[in-house]
Amino acid sequence: MRAPDTNEILLQIDGVALSFGGVRALRDVSFNIRKGEIRAIIGPNGAGKTSMLNVINGFYHPDHGAITFKGRTRTKMQPFEAARGGIARTFQNVALFKGMSALDNIMAGRTLKVRRGLLWQILRYGPALAEEVEHRHRVEEIIDFLEIEAIRKVPVARLPYGLQKRVELGRALAMEPDLLLLDEPMAGMNLEEKEDMSRFIIDVNNHYGTTIALIEHDMAVVMDLSHRVAVLDHGVKIADGTPDEVKKNQAVLDAYLGVAH
Amino acid sequence: APATAQNEQFIPILSYRTGPYAVNGAPYANGVADYYNLVNERDGGINGVKLLVEECETSYATDKGVECYERLKSKGPTGAAFINPLSTGITFALTEKTAADKIPIITMGYGRADSKNGAVFAYNFPLLGTYWSAADIAIQHVARELGGIDKLKGRKISLLYHDSPYGKEPIPMLQVLAQKYGFEFTPIPVTHPGVEQKSQWLAIRQNRPDYVLVWGWGVMNSTAVKEAAAVAYPRDKMIGVWWSGAEPDVTPAGDQAIGYKSLMLQHGAGKFPVHADIEKYVYAKGKGSTEPGKVGEVLYNRGMVNAMLGVEAIRKAQEKFGQKPLTGEQVRWGLENLNLSDARIKELGFEGMLKSIRISCSDHEGTRDGRVQQWDGRSWKIISDWYTADESLIDPLVADVSGKYAADKKIQPRDCAKES
Amino acid sequence: MKGLRVSIPKVANAREAAALVLSVNNIEVVYDHVILVLKGVSLEVPRGHIVALLGANGAGKTTTLKAISNLLHAERGEVTKGSILFDGVEVKSLSPNDLVRRGCIQVMEGRRAFAHLTVEENLLTGAFTRRDGKSAIAQDLERVYAYFPRLAERRGSTAGYTSGGEQQMCVIGRALMSRPKMILLDEPSMGLAPRIVEEIFEIVKDLNVKEGVSFLLAEQNTNMALRYASHGYILENGRVVMDGEARTLASNEDVKEFYLGVAGDKRRSFRDVKHYKRRKRWLG
Amino acid sequence: MGQFLEVLIGGLMSGVLYSLVALGFVLIFKASGVFNFAQGAMVLLAGLALVRALDLLIANGFPYWAAVVLGIGFAAAIMAMTAWLIERFVIGPLVNQDALTLFMSTIGVTFVLEGAAEMIFGSDVYPLRLFPTDAWFLFESLFPGGILINKLDVWGALIAGILVAGLALFFQWTKTGRALRAVADDHLAAHSVGIPISWIWFVVWLVAGLVALVAATVWGTKLGVQFSITFLALKALPVLIIGGLTSIPGAIAGGLIVGAGEKIAEVFLGPSIGGGIEYWFAYVLALAVLLVRPQGLFGERIIERI
Amino acid sequence: MLYRETGQFKTAYAQDMAIFPIRQDRIGLGILLGIAFIGVPLLATFHIWPFGRDYLLWAILLPFLVLALAAIGTNILVGYCGQISLGSGAFMAIGAYSAYKLGTGVHIPLAWLGFAISIPPLPVLASILLGGLAAAGCGILFGIPSLRIKGLYLAVATLAAQFFFDWVFLRVPWFTNYAPSGSVNAPELNFFGAVVQTPVERYLLCLTFVTVIAFLAKNLVRGNLGRQWMAIRDMDIAAELIGIRPLYAKLTAFAVSSFIIGVAGALWAFVYLGSWEPLAFSIDRSLQLLFMVIIGGLGSIMGSFVGAAFILIVPIMLNLIPTELGVPLSTETITHLEFIIFGSLICYLLIKEPHGFARLISICKEKLRLWPFPY
Numbered sequence A: 001m002r003a004p005d006t007n008e009i010l011l012q013i014d015g016v017a018l019s020f021g022g023v024r025a026l027r028d029v030s031f032n033i034r035k036g037e038i039r040a041i042i043g044p045n046g047a048g049k050t051s052m053l054n055v056i057n058g059f060y061h062p063d064h065g066a067i068t069f070k071g072r073t074r075t076k077m078q079p080f081e082a083a084r085g086g087i088a089r090t091f092q093n094v095a096l097f098k099g100m101s102a103l104d105n106i107m108a109g110r111t112l113k114v115r116r117g118l119l120w121q122i123l124r125y126g127p128a129l130a131e132e133v134e135h136r137h138r139v140e141e142i143i144d145f146l147e148i149e150a151i152r153k154v155p156v157a158r159l160p161y162g163l164q165k166r167v168e169l170g171r172a173l174a175m176e177p178d179l180l181l182l183d184e185p186m187a188g189m190n191l192e193e194k195e196d197m198s199r200f201i202i203d204v205n206n207h208y209g210t211t212i213a214l215i216e217h218d219m220a221v222v223m224d225l226s227h228r229v230a231v232l233d234h235g236v237k238i239a240d241g242t243p244d245e246v247k248k249n250q251a252v253l254d255a256y257l258g259v260a261h
Numbered sequence B: 001a002p003a004t005a006q007n008e009q010f011i012p013i014l015s016y017r018t019g020p021y022a023v024n025g026a027p028y029a030n031g032v033a034d035y036y037n038l039v040n041e042r043d044g045g046i047n048g049v050k051l052l053v054e055e056c057e058t059s060y061a062t063d064k065g066v067e068c069y070e071r072l073k074s075k076g077p078t079g080a081a082f083i084n085p086l087s088t089g090i091t092f093a094l095t096e097k098t099a100a101d102k103i104p105i106i107t108m109g110y111g112r113a114d115s116k117n118g119a120v121f122a123y124n125f126p127l128l129g130t131y132w133s134a135a136d137i138a139i140q141h142v143a144r145e146l147g148g149i150d151k152l153k154g155r156k157i158s159l160l161y162h163d164s165p166y167g168k169e170p171i172p173m174l175q176v177l178a179q180k181y182g183f184e185f186t187p188i189p190v191t192h193p194g195v196e197q198k199s200q201w202l203a204i205r206q207n208r209p210d211y212v213l214v215w216g217w218g219v220m221n222s223t224a225v226k227e228a229a230a231v232a233y234p235r236d237k238m239i240g241v242w243w244s245g246a247e248p249d250v251t252p253a254g255d256q257a258i259g260y261k262s263l264m265l266q267h268g269a270g271k272f273p274v275h276a277d278i279e280k281y282v283y284a285k286g287k288g289s290t291e292p293g294k295v296g297e298v299l300y301n302r303g304m305v306n307a308m309l310g311v312e313a314i315r316k317a318q319e320k321f322g323q324k325p326l327t328g329e330q331v332r333w334g335l336e337n338l339n340l341s342d343a344r345i346k347e348l349g350f351e352g353m354l355k356s357i358r359i360s361c362s363d364h365e366g367t368r369d370g371r372v373q374q375w376d377g378r379s380w381k382i383i384s385d386w387y388t389a390d391e392s393l394i395d396p397l398v399a400d401v402s403g404k405y406a407a408d409k410k411i412q413p414r415d416c417a418k419e420s
Numbered sequence C: 001m002k003g004l005r006v007s008i009p010k011v012a013n014a015r016e017a018a019a020l021v022l023s024v025n026n027i028e029v030v031y032d033h034v035i036l037v038l039k040g041v042s043l044e045v046p047r048g049h050i051v052a053l054l055g056a057n058g059a060g061k062t063t064t065l066k067a068i069s070n071l072l073h074a075e076r077g078e079v080t081k082g083s084i085l086f087d088g089v090e091v092k093s094l095s096p097n098d099l100v101r102r103g104c105i106q107v108m109e110g111r112r113a114f115a116h117l118t119v120e121e122n123l124l125t126g127a128f129t130r131r132d133g134k135s136a137i138a139q140d141l142e143r144v145y146a147y148f149p150r151l152a153e154r155r156g157s158t159a160g161y162t163s164g165g166e167q168q169m170c171v172i173g174r175a176l177m178s179r180p181k182m183i184l185l186d187e188p189s190m191g192l193a194p195r196i197v198e199e200i201f202e203i204v205k206d207l208n209v210k211e212g213v214s215f216l217l218a219e220q221n222t223n224m225a226l227r228y229a230s231h232g233y234i235l236e237n238g239r240v241v242m243d244g245e246a247r248t249l250a251s252n253e254d255v256k257e258f259y260l261g262v263a264g265d266k267r268r269s270f271r272d273v274k275h276y277k278r279r280k281r282w283l284g
Numbered sequence D: 001m002g003q004f005l006e007v008l009i010g011g012l013m014s015g016v017l018y019s020l021v022a023l024g025f026v027l028i029f030k031a032s033g034v035f036n037f038a039q040g041a042m043v044l045l046a047g048l049a050l051v052r053a054l055d056l057l058i059a060n061g062f063p064y065w066a067a068v069v070l071g072i073g074f075a076a077a078i079m080a081m082t083a084w085l086i087e088r089f090v091i092g093p094l095v096n097q098d099a100l101t102l103f104m105s106t107i108g109v110t111f112v113l114e115g116a117a118e119m120i121f122g123s124d125v126y127p128l129r130l131f132p133t134d135a136w137f138l139f140e141s142l143f144p145g146g147i148l149i150n151k152l153d154v155w156g157a158l159i160a161g162i163l164v165a166g167l168a169l170f171f172q173w174t175k176t177g178r179a180l181r182a183v184a185d186d187h188l189a190a191h192s193v194g195i196p197i198s199w200i201w202f203v204v205w206l207v208a209g210l211v212a213l214v215a216a217t218v219w220g221t222k223l224g225v226q227f228s229i230t231f232l233a234l235k236a237l238p239v240l241i242i243g244g245l246t247s248i249p250g251a252i253a254g255g256l257i258v259g260a261g262e263k264i265a266e267v268f269l270g271p272s273i274g275g276g277i278e279y280w281f282a283y284v285l286a287l288a289v290l291l292v293r294p295q296g297l298f299g300e301r302i303i304e305r306i
Numbered sequence E: 001m002l003y004r005e006t007g008q009f010k011t012a013y014a015q016d017m018a019i020f021p022i023r024q025d026r027i028g029l030g031i032l033l034g035i036a037f038i039g040v041p042l043l044a045t046f047h048i049w050p051f052g053r054d055y056l057l058w059a060i061l062l063p064f065l066v067l068a069l070a071a072i073g074t075n076i077l078v079g080y081c082g083q084i085s086l087g088s089g090a091f092m093a094i095g096a097y098s099a100y101k102l103g104t105g106v107h108i109p110l111a112w113l114g115f116a117i118s119i120p121p122l123p124v125l126a127s128i129l130l131g132g133l134a135a136a137g138c139g140i141l142f143g144i145p146s147l148r149i150k151g152l153y154l155a156v157a158t159l160a161a162q163f164f165f166d167w168v169f170l171r172v173p174w175f176t177n178y179a180p181s182g183s184v185n186a187p188e189l190n191f192f193g194a195v196v197q198t199p200v201e202r203y204l205l206c207l208t209f210v211t212v213i214a215f216l217a218k219n220l221v222r223g224n225l226g227r228q229w230m231a232i233r234d235m236d237i238a239a240e241l242i243g244i245r246p247l248y249a250k251l252t253a254f255a256v257s258s259f260i261i262g263v264a265g266a267l268w269a270f271v272y273l274g275s276w277e278p279l280a281f282s283i284d285r286s287l288q289l290l291f292m293v294i295i296g297g298l299g300s301i302m303g304s305f306v307g308a309a310f311i312l313i314v315p316i317m318l319n320l321i322p323t324e325l326g327v328p329l330s331t332e333t334i335t336h337l338e339f340i341i342f343g344s345l346i347c348y349l350l351i352k353e354p355h356g357f358a359r360l361i362s363i364c365k366e367k368l369r370l371w372p373f374p375y
């Protein structure tokens, strides 16, 4: 397994804490993500993994701590800024736009790249049309890549769960992100589909050089794919290191993996 | 559609028997329908020309009214003879259309006050009284009760009005009167349909106006009476316009309505010779449109009067154009030359309900007379003599507003002096 | 593998019927009047057994389960052919509520906890159909908390704000609260930590052995499912393409390769799937 | 001062009368997530059924009290039938559809109810006098003219208070109450745990119908039973959202705020800007409250989670 | 067999992205437009059945077109952007009154500043479009709360706009040029010298507006902005996280929607009513538009037309049928029956297809495609 060549740090989380009423979802968590790596975050249910992603892309604002992304430090992100800065993500409970087709969902991911304004779009002629076609080309590439040509025009609400996850990945890819946050992308998939998904993730990582943060409960996947793994439990980071290190860590075994895995 | 005979005069009825104003709309429509029926049953029509009527439900909504008008305007062999929208809003919406279609629009006791001026509004006929006349009559009555016109000075008079063109029409006239007689005039709007008037009446209770004029319609009237009772405002200091003085306006309030007064559009409730005919020719044959007990109610009678004036206009027009179905334009001539003497009114069985009427090109209102009645808990009692609204006050306002309309619409006013 | 399945009426005699808690006979399901999803699915669950329903995304597992628990009509779906018998009674004639009363409950996929209710209230709604008194319910509540300690920690939180896995536990616990005879589990392991997944399957086994609860288990974690189930059905594109005893299935080469990910007897690494050729489909 | 107090008290009281109508909305929304546009029509139907039965019974020589009891029984039966029909033919088949579709279907119901109610019971105005409508004048020694309090308002407030207390207890403390909230959250999941939605909806629509009947007795006494009673629904809406669509006590709180706010605005602010402002003022008030608390004062938090 | 895409290969994305990618749809639309633009006016001019009287044109087609336009506007906000609004009537009113003011000349004496703003009466076309712009402005203003308030709460909050503007146009005499009754008259419909007068001319005028705006609106909703709106509608949080700014998306939806509704309002006042009062744009109108959109299908331009037709025409038909058949029923009974049947129809339709006519049509198309097989 090839580690990323650089040690450049893309995202640095410092002492982030987050609580909801009495629930302390994150307590003083620090870790970093290097450019080009696949970074897994694992931990038992309710450990704060999703909350961590929410902090990274600005949906939750931490009580303490700092986030440094591409060299800029701030205490909190705004969702829009995070998106513009190149952070894209998929969601644990599929968050597709239910009333739209798969194609439109992915096209929506290109919003930030659209240059022509309201009036041009009304006319949908000349440069506006050309731009739209151009975006469509990019999106079709993603569709080809994810092998979802057949469901292009199907309203996503009708799709089975696994395909919805794939469309969601497509939407995130359409943003051409620098950092891609994946929240349990393989939940509810069978082996074959997990393999497909793994292939997409690796390809994205290798070919586009996209940095990936991955939350997943399937240990086989995590261990095979990721370069480094951070482990959370009850909002605390209990381990951080290469998959092999983590696998052997007693605290991790106790809190998360249970019987030898 | 049933085949229409060629010798029929078509008359549309725009009514509202459903919706928030049905309570007042239904008795009126019954009166109208029964009178047309009477003419057919008793006289076989007007000089042998049968009346063909069709009713269309407007629910007092302007757009439905327009739809009804379009639906009915060209029915029958000659199209609609005239139209009674029974809604000031619909009147406004139809004014231009009817002029273009050459169909007279009879708005007896409602509609645009400036349409008294027939030179500009060739097709509008606000017969028997406009709201400006009503306002003047009401103030005259107040003055009478106070003991003289000079006693108005420094008094407080409020107008509780339905917040719509209907309710707003009297305001300019009352402002003129307030200035002239030196009373303090406060308009108080009530939002359609008028089920909630607590704040208005709490304000009245504090402000203690000497009189409250009520320009309401439908549920607003009875609610006003009840709220007045609730704040202990004396009911006999309330004077409703003629649309606020029928049975449904007081009965829901029960005894609380005793003493409440209203203007009369000349006629009141009660039975007159014509009612005997109605009972004999219409109800006895089972063709009546309501329970016999309701014949002779205020709004029923008003419907009859309205229908009668229309019928007489057709009769008049037949004198000139022949005894056949007439077009709206011909009926308009009849209306504009209508001249009902006391004798003729008696002949028609309306004696005691109406005074003589004479309509002309410059005066589409005909007469501007009214009386005042008072509710005694069981029936309306006439408590005043006749008042005649003061034309010298109204006419300048009419000239002003109708002139503006003519200018807006690029209408060349007719020269009434030249009209026969 | 058993022989070819055709639509011979399944319940041949009363004894066999009594042995089957659930039998699905050749059903066809259509969504929105035009989308044909199940094209003749038959399966049966013997009393006191755990049966696994396997298949790729969109194969129709969820649809099958919804057809059984009579929830389709709310999604504009319709069983147009075939019949489903639960405990010998035609399901069509029962309302979802009757079914639960008779002991058949479904755990829906997608973590559908009642978002505005607390975790504990969620669990209590599961006991809605029960008539056996407050203390019995309280006891079961404690049992669920014992199964899922994490839920006990979060019992007072609004379910909508709990984590994905917590919601999943909540939904499973809720179903257990109704003390069912048969549970239709739709992807119970989804989004749960490996340890909890093991626990869930242990709970399933426990209930099955101690209380004789039957299970129909739609699951993507084939490995686990076949380990605990006695029978398995493989669904593909709305049709059953293979069925048999779990052990037989697990040793089938195709199943091994496509569902269990073992080539030879070593697990394939997910890193190496990159140029892996897409597999054949059994049926189009 | 006297006037201010009087307007304030009057406003609070009439606000509570709106709450009576708002309560019906809350009940149905809470139990099914359906925004019931037909609540106004249900008040009309209940009122007409009651008053027509009363008239008939009294005309046939029944003593007044017996007529009232029988009349209320008759109206309640009509409401039960309505609830059953609505559940069976409209809301039941639309289970698991989105909020707007359900809302639209209640509009269909509104048309049917209005048409049927008037067709069966007549479209006239029917006086109803179940409660006293005169006024007390309090503190006449303190303020000139005293402070006016309408007896009907007091009755209305009393009844509303009792209803709210009862219903709030029901929802918070019973198993059915919990089930109702579950149904509102997710129809399908509620189905799956065996909650008998049809039965529950029937019960809720019935209770809403009975609340409508209560509202009709009070408002019918105030206005006379007639079509315009349906317009109360529009007055109840701001009450409803200030309190929160899902909160029963909220209906009362909203009523108090709207009533007091709009009356004070109309009396003290209205004259300087032309009057007639209370209609929109109530809504602007509601808007202002929502800007601070998007779910209304007592409504359930809108869950934003990803 | 008739409705198949087979053989229609698309070789460029632009083709696939055309308004009607399927040939049969294009032909159908062409025929429809042909009838609307040429057939109807011809029939009406020569008074051929069913256009013997002006009734069909005046009382059905004209209001249908204008309300369909308003429904498109409402649909953009409610159907595409998911912001339920009960204030459409108010925005129609704003369009109408602004157009009226602009068409009759604006004079704002700013005494304390020592000068006055005076604009001479503008041509009708300009007034109508600027009326739409004024509505768009107010729409943006009243759209701001939507950033915080959602769903049914927002719906009720938009009633604030409805009642507030009802009141403004009733109470502020400046808007009605101080007409004593508060009822105003439209200026002459003079389009670059051509005066629109007869029903046919009015019809063509509205038809042109509707067609052009419908096409432009369709462009918009197919493009990026449309996708942003739908994303906000379907899941606003996720939309925000992929870089859609709710502020921009919602406010543009309010603006575009109010603009269209405002233009429709101006047409309603100028072309259909000719003379109007605030009641013409009451809450009933708002509700009516919402009904049209829901029944027609949320998020469908085509659906707006069908919905408008259903909500507007069915009651009229129900009302007409008994009289035309000569059934001896009183108008009262007819109206009550109309209500009952109309209400039942709405319920029936929703149960058959909760997503309205638009979905019904698409299901029919899908069935046609499969025909003669059921699935």
Ligand SMILES: Nc1ncnc2c1ncn2[C@@H]1O[C@H](COP(=O)(O)OP(=O)(O)OP(=O)(O)O)[C@@H](O)[C@H]1O
Binding pocket: A020, A023, A024, A025, A043, A044, A045, A046, A047, A048, A049, A050, A051, A052, A092, C154, C157, C161, C162, C163, C164, C165, C166, C191, D305
């Ligand atoms: N908005 C919120 N309000 C209240 N509590 C919250 C909120 N978001 C998260 N929590 C709580 O914080 C804790 C961490 O939740 P989070 O979703 O991050 O867990 P997770 O690690 O993603 O778990 P899982 O693997 O089950 O998805 C949980 O206990 C959850 O209930």
Ligand SMILES: Nc1ncnc2c1ncn2[C@@H]1O[C@H](COP(=O)(O)OP(=O)(O)OP(=O)(O)O)[C@@H](O)[C@H]1O
Binding pocket: A157, A158, A159, A160, A161, A162, A163, A188, C031, C032, C035, C037, C055, C056, C057, C058, C059, C060, C061, C062, C063, C064, C075, C109
């Ligand atoms: N409401 C619906 N309307 C239309 N089609 C639907 C609907 N629900 C499901 N489908 C279709 O039915 C097929 C089967 O879906 P189902 O959800 O049963 O699959 P599944 O086997 O459970 O898949 P997964 O493992 O992803 O959950 C899919 O192709 C899907 O597109």
Ligand SMILES: [Mg+2]
Binding pocket: A049, A050, A051, A092, C163, C164, C165
């Ligand atoms: Mg999570």
Ligand SMILES: [Mg+2]
Binding pocket: A161, C061, C062, C063, C109, C186
């Ligand atoms: Mg599934």
